Amino acid sequence: MAAVLALSAVGLSLTFGVMRVVNVAHGEFFMLGAVLAWVVVQAVPSAPLGFVAALILCPLVVGAVAALADTAILKRLNYDPEATIVATIGISYILQQGALSFFGPDARAVEAPFSLRLQFPWFGYSGYKLFVVIAAGLVLLAVWLFMTRSRAGLVMRATQVDRNTARAFGINVDRVYAGTFALGAALAAVAAVLIVPIQQAHYLMGHDPLLLSFIVVIIGGLGSIRGTLIAALLIGLSDGIISMFFTPTLAKIVATLAVALVLVFRPQGLFGARA
Amino acid sequence: MRALSLHLAVLALLLALHFVLPAYHHANLARIMVLAVFAMGYNIAFGYTGLLSLGHALFLSAGMFGAGLLIQHFGLTAAPALLIGTLAGAAMAALTGLLALRTAGVSLMIVTLMFAQAGYLTLLYFGAVTGGDEGFPVPAAGRVAFGLNLAAEGPRYLVALGLFALALMGNLALVRSRFGRVMVAMRENEERSRMLGYNPFAVKLGVMVLSGLYAGAAGAFYGVMFGYVGATFATIPYSILPLLYVLLGGAGVTLGPLLGAVLMFYLIDLASSHTTAQLAVTGGALLVLVLFAPKGILGSLRERGLASWLP
Numbered sequence: 001m002a003a004v005l006a007l008s009a010v011g012l013s014l015t016f017g018v019m020r021v022v023n024v025a026h027g028e029f030f031m032l033g034a035v036l037a038w039v040v041v042q043a044v045p046s047a048p049l050g051f052v053a054a055l056i057l058c059p060l061v062v063g064a065v066a067a068l069a070d071t072a073i074l075k076r077l078n079y080d081p082e083a084t085i086v087a088t089i090g091i092s093y094i095l096q097q098g099a100l101s102f103f104g105p106d107a108r109a110v111e112a113p114f115s116l117r118l119q120f121p122w123f124g125y126s127g128y129k130l131f132v133v134i135a136a137g138l139v140l141l142a143v144w145l146f147m148t149r150s151r152a153g154l155v156m157r158a159t160q161v162d163r164n165t166a167r168a169f170g171i172n173v174d175r176v177y178a179g180t181f182a183l184g185a186a187l188a189a190v191a192a193v194l195i196v197p198i199q200q201a202h203y204l205m206g207h208d209p210l211l212l213s214f215i216v217v218i219i220g221g222l223g224s225i226r227g228t229l230i231a232a233l234l235i236g237l238s239d240g241i242i243s244m245f246f247t248p249t250l251a252k253i254v255a256t257l258a259v260a261l262v263l264v265f266r267p268q269g270l271f272g273a274r275a
Numbered sequence: 276m277r278a279l280s281l282h283l284a285v286l287a288l289l290l291a292l293h294f295v296l297p298a299y300h301h302a303n304l305a306r307i308m309v310l311a312v313f314a315m316g317y318n319i320a321f322g323y324t325g326l327l328s329l330g331h332a333l334f335l336s337a338g339m340f341g342a343g344l345l346i347q348h349f350g351l352t353a354a355p356a357l358l359i360g361t362l363a364g365a366a367m368a369a370l371t372g373l374l375a376l377r378t379a380g381v382s383l384m385i386v387t388l389m390f391a392q393a394g395y396l397t398l399l400y401f402g403a404v405t406g407g408d409e410g411f412p413v414p415a416a417g418r419v420a421f422g423l424n425l426a427a428e429g430p431r432y433l434v435a436l437g438l439f440a441l442a443l444m445g446n447l448a449l450v451r452s453r454f455g456r457v458m459v460a461m462r463e464n465e466e467r468s469r470m471l472g473y474n475p476f477a478v479k480l481g482v483m484v485l486s487g488l489y490a491g492a493a494g495a496f497y498g499v500m501f502g503y504v505g506a507t508f509a510t511i512p513y514s515i516l517p518l519l520y521v522l523l524g525g526a527g528v529t530l531g532p533l534l535g536a537v538l539m540f541y542l543i544d545l546a547s548s549h550t551t552a553q554l555a556v557t558g559g560a561l562l563v564l565v566l567f568a569p570k571g572i573l574g575s576l577r578e579r580g581l582a583s584w585l586p
Contacts, residue, residue: 022381022384022385073562073566076566077565077566082327082380082381082384083565083569085327085329085381085384086518086522086561086564086565087561087562087565087566089515089558089561090557090558090559090560090561090562090565091558091562092558093554093555093557093558093561094554094555094558094559094562096554096558097554097555097558098555100554101555211392214385214389218385249396249399249400250400252396253393253396253397253400256389256390256392256393256396257389257390257393259389260374260375260385260386260389260390260393261374263378263382263385263386263389264374264375264377264378264386265377
Protein backbone atom coordinates (compact mmCIF):
# COMPACT_ATOMS: atom_id res chain seq x y z
CA MET A 1 0.00 0.00 0.00
CA ALA A 2 2.76 2.42 0.92
CA ALA A 3 4.56 1.70 -2.35
CA VAL A 4 1.51 2.37 -4.49
CA LEU A 5 0.73 5.45 -2.47
CA ALA A 6 4.24 6.72 -3.11
CA LEU A 7 3.82 6.27 -6.87
CA SER A 8 0.58 8.17 -6.99
CA ALA A 9 1.88 10.88 -4.67
CA VAL A 10 5.06 11.37 -6.68
CA GLY A 11 2.87 12.00 -9.72
CA LEU A 12 0.99 14.71 -7.84
CA SER A 13 4.17 16.14 -6.41
CA LEU A 14 5.69 16.32 -9.87
CA THR A 15 2.82 18.33 -11.32
CA PHE A 16 2.85 20.67 -8.39
CA GLY A 17 6.60 20.96 -8.22
CA VAL A 18 7.20 21.73 -11.86
CA MET A 19 3.96 23.46 -12.81
CA ARG A 20 2.74 24.89 -9.50
CA VAL A 21 -0.61 23.36 -10.30
CA VAL A 22 -2.68 21.57 -7.70
CA ASN A 23 -4.29 18.80 -9.68
CA VAL A 24 -7.58 17.88 -8.07
CA ALA A 25 -8.27 15.48 -10.94
CA HIS A 26 -5.30 13.35 -9.92
CA GLY A 27 -7.50 10.85 -8.11
CA GLU A 28 -9.62 10.56 -11.24
CA PHE A 29 -6.57 9.76 -13.34
CA PHE A 30 -5.88 7.03 -10.83
CA MET A 31 -9.44 5.78 -11.20
CA LEU A 32 -9.18 5.96 -14.99
CA GLY A 33 -6.05 3.82 -14.88
CA ALA A 34 -7.80 1.18 -12.78
CA VAL A 35 -10.91 1.12 -14.94
CA LEU A 36 -8.89 0.91 -18.15
CA ALA A 37 -6.89 -1.92 -16.63
CA TRP A 38 -10.11 -3.86 -16.24
CA VAL A 39 -11.10 -3.13 -19.83
CA VAL A 40 -7.73 -4.21 -21.21
CA VAL A 41 -7.62 -7.37 -19.11
CA GLN A 42 -11.10 -8.26 -20.37
CA ALA A 43 -10.04 -7.70 -23.98
CA VAL A 44 -6.89 -9.82 -23.82
CA PRO A 45 -7.69 -13.49 -23.26
CA SER A 46 -4.63 -14.82 -21.47
CA ALA A 47 -4.34 -13.48 -17.93
CA PRO A 48 -0.65 -12.58 -17.45
CA LEU A 49 -0.41 -11.15 -20.96
CA GLY A 50 -3.48 -8.98 -20.36
CA PHE A 51 -2.01 -7.59 -17.18
CA VAL A 52 1.25 -6.71 -18.89
CA ALA A 53 -0.68 -5.06 -21.71
CA ALA A 54 -2.66 -3.07 -19.15
CA LEU A 55 0.49 -2.01 -17.37
CA ILE A 56 1.86 -0.60 -20.63
CA LEU A 57 -1.30 0.71 -22.29
CA CYS A 58 -3.12 2.33 -19.38
CA PRO A 59 -0.43 4.84 -18.40
CA LEU A 60 -0.05 5.79 -22.06
CA VAL A 61 -3.77 6.38 -22.53
CA VAL A 62 -4.16 8.22 -19.24
CA GLY A 63 -1.08 10.29 -20.01
CA ALA A 64 -2.54 11.20 -23.38
CA VAL A 65 -5.83 12.24 -21.79
CA ALA A 66 -3.91 14.37 -19.30
CA ALA A 67 -1.80 16.00 -22.02
CA LEU A 68 -4.97 16.79 -23.93
CA ALA A 69 -6.59 18.30 -20.83
CA ASP A 70 -3.48 20.36 -20.25
CA THR A 71 -3.23 21.85 -23.71
CA ALA A 72 -6.97 22.28 -24.17
CA ILE A 73 -7.81 23.78 -20.79
CA LEU A 74 -5.02 24.50 -18.35
CA LYS A 75 -2.80 26.29 -20.87
CA ARG A 76 -5.56 28.75 -21.68
CA LEU A 77 -5.79 29.67 -18.01
CA ASN A 78 -2.09 30.56 -17.91
CA TYR A 79 -1.80 28.13 -14.99
CA ASP A 80 -3.37 30.62 -12.64
CA PRO A 81 -3.40 28.54 -9.42
CA GLU A 82 -6.98 29.18 -8.36
CA ALA A 83 -8.51 28.92 -11.81
CA THR A 84 -6.70 25.63 -12.44
CA ILE A 85 -8.09 24.15 -9.25
CA VAL A 86 -11.61 24.99 -10.35
CA ALA A 87 -10.84 23.61 -13.80
CA THR A 88 -9.39 20.36 -12.49
CA ILE A 89 -12.48 19.94 -10.29
CA GLY A 90 -14.48 20.24 -13.50
CA ILE A 91 -12.24 17.71 -15.25
CA SER A 92 -12.59 15.28 -12.37
CA TYR A 93 -16.40 15.47 -12.56
CA ILE A 94 -16.30 14.76 -16.27
CA LEU A 95 -13.94 11.82 -15.87
CA GLN A 96 -16.14 10.38 -13.12
CA GLN A 97 -19.18 10.71 -15.33
CA GLY A 98 -17.33 9.12 -18.21
CA ALA A 99 -16.38 6.14 -16.10
CA LEU A 100 -19.90 5.87 -14.72
CA SER A 101 -21.51 6.00 -18.15
CA PHE A 102 -19.20 3.61 -19.95
CA PHE A 103 -18.12 1.38 -17.12
CA GLY A 104 -21.16 1.27 -14.90
CA PRO A 105 -21.62 1.77 -11.19
CA ASP A 106 -20.41 -1.69 -10.13
CA ALA A 107 -17.02 -2.48 -8.71
CA ARG A 108 -15.11 -4.91 -10.95
CA ALA A 109 -12.29 -7.13 -9.87
CA VAL A 110 -9.19 -7.89 -11.89
CA GLU A 111 -7.39 -11.12 -11.22
CA ALA A 112 -3.78 -10.97 -10.23
CA PRO A 113 -1.44 -12.16 -13.00
CA PHE A 114 -0.09 -14.84 -10.70
CA SER A 115 -1.08 -16.12 -7.32
CA LEU A 116 2.08 -17.20 -5.68
CA ARG A 117 2.09 -17.39 -1.93
CA LEU A 118 5.32 -17.11 -0.04
CA GLN A 119 5.08 -19.26 3.01
CA PHE A 120 7.36 -18.32 5.82
CA PRO A 121 7.33 -20.40 8.97
CA TRP A 122 5.54 -17.74 10.97
CA PHE A 123 3.44 -15.94 8.40
CA GLY A 124 2.36 -16.16 4.81
CA TYR A 125 2.75 -13.34 2.38
CA SER A 126 1.06 -12.88 -0.95
CA GLY A 127 3.63 -12.99 -3.72
CA TYR A 128 1.69 -10.45 -5.73
CA LYS A 129 1.91 -7.81 -3.03
CA LEU A 130 5.66 -8.32 -2.95
CA PHE A 131 5.73 -7.91 -6.72
CA VAL A 132 3.80 -4.63 -6.38
CA VAL A 133 6.34 -3.29 -3.93
CA ILE A 134 9.24 -4.23 -6.19
CA ALA A 135 7.56 -2.88 -9.33
CA ALA A 136 6.67 0.39 -7.62
CA GLY A 137 10.21 0.70 -6.36
CA LEU A 138 11.58 0.18 -9.87
CA VAL A 139 9.26 2.78 -11.37
CA LEU A 140 10.19 5.27 -8.67
CA LEU A 141 13.86 4.62 -9.29
CA ALA A 142 13.28 5.19 -13.00
CA VAL A 143 11.50 8.48 -12.29
CA TRP A 144 14.30 9.59 -10.04
CA LEU A 145 16.94 8.71 -12.64
CA PHE A 146 14.87 10.44 -15.30
CA MET A 147 14.62 13.62 -13.27
CA THR A 148 18.26 13.77 -12.22
CA ARG A 149 20.17 12.23 -15.11
CA SER A 150 18.34 12.73 -18.38
CA ARG A 151 18.14 15.85 -20.52
CA ALA A 152 14.36 15.96 -20.30
CA GLY A 153 14.57 15.84 -16.52
CA LEU A 154 17.04 18.69 -16.57
CA VAL A 155 14.71 20.74 -18.73
CA MET A 156 11.83 20.02 -16.35
CA ARG A 157 13.83 21.09 -13.33
CA ALA A 158 14.96 24.23 -15.13
CA THR A 159 11.34 25.07 -15.87
CA GLN A 160 10.50 24.48 -12.24
CA VAL A 161 13.12 26.94 -11.04
CA ASP A 162 12.30 29.75 -13.42
CA ARG A 163 9.72 29.48 -16.13
CA ASN A 164 10.64 32.69 -17.94
CA THR A 165 14.38 32.12 -18.02
CA ALA A 166 13.77 28.62 -19.30
CA ARG A 167 11.66 30.07 -22.07
CA ALA A 168 14.41 32.57 -22.88
CA PHE A 169 16.83 29.67 -23.32
CA GLY A 170 14.64 28.22 -26.02
CA ILE A 171 12.81 25.63 -23.96
CA ASN A 172 9.29 24.97 -25.14
CA VAL A 173 7.65 25.51 -21.78
CA ASP A 174 4.19 24.55 -23.04
CA ARG A 175 5.45 21.17 -24.11
CA VAL A 176 7.31 20.64 -20.86
CA TYR A 177 4.11 21.39 -18.96
CA ALA A 178 2.01 19.07 -21.07
CA GLY A 179 4.65 16.37 -20.65
CA THR A 180 4.86 16.84 -16.90
CA PHE A 181 1.11 16.76 -16.50
CA ALA A 182 0.96 13.60 -18.59
CA LEU A 183 3.81 11.98 -16.67
CA GLY A 184 2.16 12.79 -13.35
CA ALA A 185 -1.11 11.28 -14.52
CA ALA A 186 0.65 8.26 -16.00
CA LEU A 187 2.32 7.56 -12.66
CA ALA A 188 -1.09 7.59 -11.02
CA ALA A 189 -2.27 5.14 -13.68
CA VAL A 190 0.66 2.79 -13.07
CA ALA A 191 -0.15 2.85 -9.37
CA ALA A 192 -3.77 2.10 -10.17
CA VAL A 193 -3.02 -0.84 -12.47
CA LEU A 194 -0.77 -2.32 -9.82
CA ILE A 195 -3.39 -2.02 -7.11
CA VAL A 196 -6.40 -3.19 -9.09
CA PRO A 197 -5.86 -6.91 -8.36
CA ILE A 198 -5.80 -6.08 -4.64
CA GLN A 199 -8.67 -3.61 -4.58
CA GLN A 200 -11.40 -3.34 -7.17
CA ALA A 201 -12.02 -0.91 -10.00
CA HIS A 202 -14.86 1.49 -9.26
CA TYR A 203 -15.84 4.86 -10.68
CA LEU A 204 -15.63 6.59 -7.29
CA MET A 205 -12.36 5.01 -6.27
CA GLY A 206 -10.32 8.14 -7.03
CA HIS A 207 -11.39 9.86 -3.86
CA ASP A 208 -9.26 8.13 -1.25
CA PRO A 209 -5.99 8.06 -3.21
CA LEU A 210 -6.46 11.77 -3.93
CA LEU A 211 -6.71 12.69 -0.27
CA LEU A 212 -3.92 10.30 0.68
CA SER A 213 -1.70 11.65 -2.06
CA PHE A 214 -2.40 15.18 -0.86
CA ILE A 215 -1.47 14.15 2.64
CA VAL A 216 1.74 12.56 1.49
CA VAL A 217 2.72 15.44 -0.74
CA ILE A 218 2.04 18.02 1.93
CA ILE A 219 3.88 16.22 4.68
CA GLY A 220 6.78 15.52 2.39
CA GLY A 221 6.95 19.07 1.17
CA LEU A 222 5.39 20.05 -2.13
CA GLY A 223 7.64 19.38 -5.09
CA SER A 224 10.26 17.46 -3.14
CA ILE A 225 10.42 13.90 -4.43
CA ARG A 226 12.66 12.64 -1.64
CA GLY A 227 10.32 14.04 1.01
CA THR A 228 7.33 12.57 -0.80
CA LEU A 229 8.88 9.09 -0.70
CA ILE A 230 9.67 9.24 2.99
CA ALA A 231 6.23 10.61 3.77
CA ALA A 232 4.55 7.90 1.68
CA LEU A 233 6.31 5.18 3.62
CA LEU A 234 5.49 6.92 6.88
CA ILE A 235 1.81 7.37 6.07
CA GLY A 236 1.43 3.98 4.44
CA LEU A 237 2.84 2.22 7.48
CA SER A 238 1.32 4.44 10.15
CA ASP A 239 -2.07 4.17 8.48
CA GLY A 240 -1.93 0.45 9.12
CA ILE A 241 -0.69 0.90 12.67
CA ILE A 242 -3.28 3.55 13.61
CA SER A 243 -5.99 1.40 12.05
CA MET A 244 -4.99 -1.44 14.33
CA PHE A 245 -5.68 0.58 17.45
CA PHE A 246 -8.53 2.80 16.28
CA THR A 247 -11.27 2.37 13.72
CA PRO A 248 -10.37 3.36 10.14
CA THR A 249 -12.66 6.39 10.27
CA LEU A 250 -10.94 7.78 13.34
CA ALA A 251 -7.57 7.08 11.72
CA LYS A 252 -8.62 9.11 8.71
CA ILE A 253 -9.87 11.97 10.87
CA VAL A 254 -6.59 12.11 12.75
CA ALA A 255 -4.54 11.95 9.56
CA THR A 256 -6.58 14.64 7.82
CA LEU A 257 -6.44 17.04 10.74
CA ALA A 258 -2.74 16.40 11.25
CA VAL A 259 -2.06 17.28 7.64
CA ALA A 260 -4.15 20.41 7.74
CA LEU A 261 -2.20 21.53 10.79
CA VAL A 262 1.12 20.74 9.12
CA LEU A 263 0.08 22.96 6.25
CA VAL A 264 -0.96 25.72 8.65
CA PHE A 265 2.11 25.73 10.85
CA ARG A 266 4.78 24.43 8.51
CA PRO A 267 3.73 25.27 4.96
CA GLN A 268 6.98 24.08 3.41
CA GLY A 269 6.29 20.54 4.64
CA LEU A 270 8.54 18.51 6.86
CA PHE A 271 11.18 17.90 4.21
CA GLY A 272 10.58 20.68 1.69
CA ALA A 273 13.48 23.00 1.09
CA ARG A 274 11.52 26.20 0.66
CA ALA A 275 7.96 27.41 0.71
CA MET B 276 -30.66 54.13 -5.38
CA ARG B 277 -30.87 52.13 -8.60
CA ALA B 278 -29.24 49.19 -6.88
CA LEU B 279 -31.64 49.36 -3.94
CA SER B 280 -34.70 49.45 -6.17
CA LEU B 281 -33.38 46.55 -8.22
CA HIS B 282 -32.95 44.45 -5.09
CA LEU B 283 -36.42 45.35 -3.85
CA ALA B 284 -37.84 44.54 -7.28
CA VAL B 285 -36.23 41.11 -7.21
CA LEU B 286 -37.73 40.45 -3.79
CA ALA B 287 -41.14 41.66 -4.98
CA LEU B 288 -40.89 39.38 -8.00
CA LEU B 289 -40.10 36.41 -5.76
CA LEU B 290 -43.13 37.28 -3.62
CA ALA B 291 -45.34 37.55 -6.69
CA LEU B 292 -44.12 34.17 -7.91
CA HIS B 293 -45.45 32.67 -4.68
CA PHE B 294 -48.98 33.22 -5.93
CA VAL B 295 -48.59 32.16 -9.55
CA LEU B 296 -46.04 29.35 -9.73
CA PRO B 297 -47.19 25.76 -10.22
CA ALA B 298 -46.48 23.47 -7.26
CA TYR B 299 -43.36 21.84 -8.69
CA HIS B 300 -41.51 25.07 -9.41
CA HIS B 301 -42.85 26.61 -6.23
CA ALA B 302 -41.12 23.92 -4.18
CA ASN B 303 -37.98 24.20 -6.28
CA LEU B 304 -37.76 27.94 -5.80
CA ALA B 305 -38.04 27.61 -2.01
CA ARG B 306 -35.09 25.23 -2.15
CA ILE B 307 -33.15 27.51 -4.48
CA MET B 308 -33.61 30.52 -2.22
CA VAL B 309 -32.12 28.68 0.75
CA LEU B 310 -29.24 27.44 -1.40
CA ALA B 311 -28.77 30.99 -2.68
CA VAL B 312 -28.31 32.14 0.93
CA PHE B 313 -25.58 29.53 1.25
CA ALA B 314 -23.98 30.79 -1.97
CA MET B 315 -24.30 34.39 -0.76
CA GLY B 316 -22.25 33.50 2.28
CA TYR B 317 -19.72 31.95 -0.05
CA ASN B 318 -19.76 35.07 -2.21
CA ILE B 319 -18.92 37.25 0.79
CA ALA B 320 -15.76 35.21 1.34
CA PHE B 321 -14.80 34.38 -2.24
CA GLY B 322 -16.35 37.09 -4.38
CA TYR B 323 -15.67 40.12 -2.24
CA THR B 324 -12.70 39.16 -0.11
CA GLY B 325 -10.97 36.70 -2.42
CA LEU B 326 -10.90 33.85 0.10
CA LEU B 327 -11.27 30.73 -2.00
CA SER B 328 -12.49 28.12 0.47
CA LEU B 329 -13.33 24.55 -0.43
CA GLY B 330 -14.73 23.81 3.00
CA HIS B 331 -18.07 25.55 3.16
CA ALA B 332 -19.91 22.24 3.42
CA LEU B 333 -18.53 22.15 6.95
CA PHE B 334 -20.38 25.34 7.89
CA LEU B 335 -23.53 24.24 6.09
CA SER B 336 -23.59 20.94 7.92
CA ALA B 337 -22.70 22.61 11.23
CA GLY B 338 -25.88 24.65 10.88
CA MET B 339 -27.91 21.69 9.71
CA PHE B 340 -26.76 19.28 12.39
CA GLY B 341 -26.71 22.02 15.03
CA ALA B 342 -30.41 22.57 14.46
CA GLY B 343 -31.35 18.99 13.60
CA LEU B 344 -29.66 17.30 16.53
CA LEU B 345 -31.19 19.71 19.04
CA ILE B 346 -34.65 18.99 17.71
CA GLN B 347 -34.05 15.27 17.47
CA HIS B 348 -32.38 14.61 20.81
CA PHE B 349 -33.45 17.48 23.05
CA GLY B 350 -36.90 18.12 21.65
CA LEU B 351 -36.29 21.81 20.99
CA THR B 352 -38.80 23.71 18.89
CA ALA B 353 -37.80 25.09 15.52
CA ALA B 354 -37.17 28.73 16.43
CA PRO B 355 -34.38 28.30 18.99
CA ALA B 356 -32.93 25.37 17.04
CA LEU B 357 -32.68 27.48 13.90
CA LEU B 358 -30.99 30.27 15.82
CA ILE B 359 -28.49 27.96 17.49
CA GLY B 360 -27.82 26.16 14.20
CA THR B 361 -27.06 29.47 12.51
CA LEU B 362 -24.67 30.40 15.29
CA ALA B 363 -23.07 26.95 15.09
CA GLY B 364 -22.18 27.69 11.46
CA ALA B 365 -20.54 30.96 12.50
CA ALA B 366 -18.70 29.31 15.39
CA MET B 367 -17.39 26.57 13.16
CA ALA B 368 -16.23 29.19 10.66
CA ALA B 369 -14.49 31.12 13.43
CA LEU B 370 -12.67 28.00 14.54
CA THR B 371 -11.70 27.06 10.99
CA GLY B 372 -10.71 30.62 10.19
CA LEU B 373 -8.45 30.97 13.21
CA LEU B 374 -6.33 28.12 11.88
CA ALA B 375 -6.85 28.16 8.14
CA LEU B 376 -6.43 31.90 7.61
CA ARG B 377 -2.80 31.65 8.57
CA THR B 378 -2.44 30.30 5.04
CA ALA B 379 -3.49 31.88 1.77
CA GLY B 380 -4.24 30.98 -1.81
CA VAL B 381 -3.81 27.35 -2.75
CA SER B 382 -2.87 26.29 0.78
CA LEU B 383 -6.08 27.83 2.08
CA MET B 384 -8.10 25.74 -0.34
CA ILE B 385 -6.39 22.53 0.69
CA VAL B 386 -6.60 23.29 4.41
CA THR B 387 -10.31 24.14 4.26
CA LEU B 388 -10.92 21.05 2.13
CA MET B 389 -9.14 18.93 4.73
CA PHE B 390 -11.08 20.46 7.62
CA ALA B 391 -14.35 19.84 5.81
CA GLN B 392 -13.34 16.27 5.11
CA ALA B 393 -12.40 15.77 8.77
CA GLY B 394 -15.81 17.20 9.71
CA TYR B 395 -17.56 14.78 7.38
CA LEU B 396 -15.63 11.83 8.78
CA THR B 397 -16.46 12.97 12.32
CA LEU B 398 -20.15 12.91 11.41
CA LEU B 399 -19.71 9.36 10.18
CA TYR B 400 -17.72 8.39 13.24
CA PHE B 401 -20.50 9.46 15.57
CA GLY B 402 -23.02 7.74 13.33
CA ALA B 403 -25.00 6.51 16.34
CA VAL B 404 -25.96 10.12 17.13
CA THR B 405 -25.86 11.73 13.70
CA GLY B 406 -27.32 8.90 11.65
CA GLY B 407 -24.14 8.81 9.57
CA ASP B 408 -24.60 8.53 5.82
CA GLU B 409 -28.29 7.78 6.10
CA GLY B 410 -29.05 10.81 8.23
CA PHE B 411 -32.40 11.17 9.98
CA PRO B 412 -35.73 12.83 9.29
CA VAL B 413 -36.50 15.87 11.42
CA PRO B 414 -39.52 15.13 13.65
CA ALA B 415 -42.67 16.96 12.62
CA ALA B 416 -43.05 18.61 16.03
CA GLY B 417 -39.73 20.36 15.57
CA ARG B 418 -40.71 21.90 12.27
CA VAL B 419 -43.16 24.43 13.65
CA ALA B 420 -41.90 27.95 14.35
CA PHE B 421 -44.14 30.71 15.72
CA GLY B 422 -47.23 28.78 14.70
CA LEU B 423 -45.99 28.38 11.12
CA ASN B 424 -45.73 24.81 9.94
CA LEU B 425 -42.52 24.77 7.94
CA ALA B 426 -43.41 21.41 6.46
CA ALA B 427 -46.30 22.92 4.52
CA GLU B 428 -45.68 24.37 1.05
CA GLY B 429 -47.01 27.88 1.56
CA PRO B 430 -45.36 28.90 4.83
CA ARG B 431 -42.18 27.18 3.71
CA TYR B 432 -41.87 29.37 0.64
CA LEU B 433 -42.58 32.52 2.60
CA VAL B 434 -40.08 31.65 5.32
CA ALA B 435 -37.46 30.89 2.66
CA LEU B 436 -38.24 34.23 1.05
CA GLY B 437 -37.98 35.97 4.41
CA LEU B 438 -34.59 34.41 5.09
CA PHE B 439 -33.45 35.23 1.58
CA ALA B 440 -34.62 38.84 1.83
CA LEU B 441 -32.86 39.31 5.14
CA ALA B 442 -29.67 37.78 3.75
CA LEU B 443 -29.79 39.79 0.53
CA MET B 444 -30.39 43.14 2.21
CA GLY B 445 -27.76 42.32 4.82
CA ASN B 446 -25.34 41.52 2.03
CA LEU B 447 -26.15 44.79 0.24
CA ALA B 448 -25.66 46.80 3.42
CA LEU B 449 -22.43 44.96 4.11
CA VAL B 450 -20.79 45.64 0.76
CA ARG B 451 -21.79 49.30 0.91
CA SER B 452 -20.38 49.74 4.39
CA ARG B 453 -16.83 50.71 5.29
CA PHE B 454 -16.10 47.12 6.20
CA GLY B 455 -17.27 46.03 2.77
CA ARG B 456 -14.77 48.32 1.09
CA VAL B 457 -11.98 46.99 3.29
CA MET B 458 -13.00 43.47 2.24
CA VAL B 459 -12.55 44.37 -1.42
CA ALA B 460 -9.25 46.03 -0.58
CA MET B 461 -8.07 42.74 0.90
CA ARG B 462 -8.97 40.98 -2.31
CA GLU B 463 -7.28 43.51 -4.54
CA ASN B 464 -4.06 44.08 -2.63
CA GLU B 465 -3.58 42.66 0.83
CA GLU B 466 -0.12 44.14 1.36
CA ARG B 467 -1.24 47.64 0.51
CA SER B 468 -4.21 47.46 2.86
CA ARG B 469 -1.88 46.24 5.57
CA MET B 470 0.30 49.26 4.90
CA LEU B 471 -2.75 51.49 5.22
CA GLY B 472 -3.22 50.20 8.74
CA TYR B 473 -5.82 47.46 8.36
CA ASN B 474 -5.26 44.12 9.98
CA PRO B 475 -5.78 41.54 7.21
CA PHE B 476 -6.14 38.62 9.58
CA ALA B 477 -8.86 40.31 11.64
CA VAL B 478 -10.76 41.40 8.54
CA LYS B 479 -10.56 37.98 6.95
CA LEU B 480 -11.60 36.27 10.16
CA GLY B 481 -14.60 38.59 10.39
CA VAL B 482 -15.50 37.76 6.80
CA MET B 483 -15.15 34.06 7.48
CA VAL B 484 -17.49 34.28 10.48
CA LEU B 485 -20.08 36.23 8.47
CA SER B 486 -19.78 33.71 5.67
CA GLY B 487 -20.21 30.88 8.17
CA LEU B 488 -23.25 32.65 9.62
CA TYR B 489 -24.91 32.65 6.19
CA ALA B 490 -23.94 29.04 5.55
CA GLY B 491 -25.10 27.98 9.00
CA ALA B 492 -28.44 29.70 8.52
CA ALA B 493 -28.87 28.05 5.13
CA GLY B 494 -28.02 24.66 6.62
CA ALA B 495 -30.33 25.03 9.62
CA PHE B 496 -33.27 26.22 7.52
CA TYR B 497 -32.67 23.62 4.83
CA GLY B 498 -32.66 20.82 7.38
CA VAL B 499 -35.76 21.99 9.21
CA MET B 500 -37.73 23.09 6.15
CA PHE B 501 -37.17 19.99 4.10
CA GLY B 502 -37.18 17.67 7.08
CA TYR B 503 -33.96 15.79 6.44
CA VAL B 504 -30.51 16.00 7.99
CA GLY B 505 -27.70 13.85 6.62
CA ALA B 506 -23.94 13.64 6.35
CA THR B 507 -24.09 13.91 2.54
CA PHE B 508 -24.44 17.65 3.06
CA ALA B 509 -20.94 17.67 4.54
CA THR B 510 -19.28 16.08 1.49
CA ILE B 511 -17.00 17.86 -0.96
CA PRO B 512 -19.65 18.38 -3.67
CA TYR B 513 -21.55 20.63 -1.25
CA SER B 514 -18.43 22.76 -0.89
CA ILE B 515 -18.15 23.05 -4.65
CA LEU B 516 -21.83 23.81 -5.19
CA PRO B 517 -21.74 27.40 -3.86
CA LEU B 518 -18.52 28.01 -5.79
CA LEU B 519 -20.32 26.94 -8.93
CA TYR B 520 -23.36 29.13 -8.21
CA VAL B 521 -21.21 32.15 -7.47
CA LEU B 522 -18.99 31.65 -10.52
CA LEU B 523 -22.00 31.27 -12.77
CA GLY B 524 -24.01 34.20 -11.45
CA GLY B 525 -21.08 36.50 -10.91
CA ALA B 526 -18.53 36.66 -8.11
CA GLY B 527 -18.60 39.87 -6.14
CA VAL B 528 -22.14 40.80 -7.22
CA THR B 529 -24.89 40.65 -4.60
CA LEU B 530 -27.45 39.13 -6.94
CA GLY B 531 -24.95 36.71 -8.50
CA PRO B 532 -25.59 33.81 -6.11
CA LEU B 533 -29.35 33.88 -6.71
CA LEU B 534 -28.98 33.97 -10.49
CA GLY B 535 -26.34 31.25 -10.40
CA ALA B 536 -28.43 29.05 -8.12
CA VAL B 537 -31.56 29.39 -10.28
CA LEU B 538 -29.73 28.69 -13.54
CA MET B 539 -27.64 25.82 -12.23
CA PHE B 540 -30.57 24.20 -10.43
CA TYR B 541 -32.67 24.18 -13.57
CA LEU B 542 -29.74 23.21 -15.79
CA ILE B 543 -29.17 20.09 -13.70
CA ASP B 544 -32.91 19.51 -13.46
CA LEU B 545 -33.20 19.72 -17.23
CA ALA B 546 -30.15 17.55 -17.82
CA SER B 547 -31.32 14.83 -15.45
CA SER B 548 -34.66 14.59 -17.23
CA HIS B 549 -32.84 13.87 -20.50
CA THR B 550 -29.71 11.99 -19.48
CA THR B 551 -28.18 10.65 -16.30
CA ALA B 552 -25.04 12.66 -16.84
CA GLN B 553 -25.51 15.33 -14.18
CA LEU B 554 -21.88 15.05 -13.14
CA ALA B 555 -20.70 15.87 -16.63
CA VAL B 556 -23.03 18.88 -16.74
CA THR B 557 -21.59 20.19 -13.49
CA GLY B 558 -18.03 19.57 -14.64
CA GLY B 559 -18.65 21.03 -18.06
CA ALA B 560 -20.26 24.13 -16.56
CA LEU B 561 -17.24 24.65 -14.32
CA LEU B 562 -14.85 24.34 -17.27
CA VAL B 563 -16.82 26.62 -19.57
CA LEU B 564 -17.11 29.24 -16.84
CA VAL B 565 -13.48 29.20 -15.92
CA LEU B 566 -12.39 29.33 -19.56
CA PHE B 567 -14.78 31.80 -21.09
CA ALA B 568 -16.51 33.78 -18.36
CA PRO B 569 -14.44 33.85 -15.19
CA LYS B 570 -16.54 36.79 -13.98
CA GLY B 571 -19.87 35.04 -14.34
CA ILE B 572 -22.99 36.46 -15.97
CA LEU B 573 -23.59 39.56 -13.87
CA GLY B 574 -19.87 40.13 -13.43
CA SER B 575 -19.37 40.19 -17.20
CA LEU B 576 -22.30 42.57 -17.61
CA ARG B 577 -20.77 44.88 -15.05
CA GLU B 578 -17.38 44.67 -16.72
CA ARG B 579 -18.77 45.61 -20.13
CA GLY B 580 -20.21 48.74 -18.54
CA LEU B 581 -23.81 47.68 -19.11
CA ALA B 582 -24.58 47.70 -15.42
CA SER B 583 -21.59 49.26 -13.77
CA TRP B 584 -23.68 50.32 -10.79
CA LEU B 585 -24.33 46.75 -9.64
CA PRO B 586 -23.00 46.39 -6.09
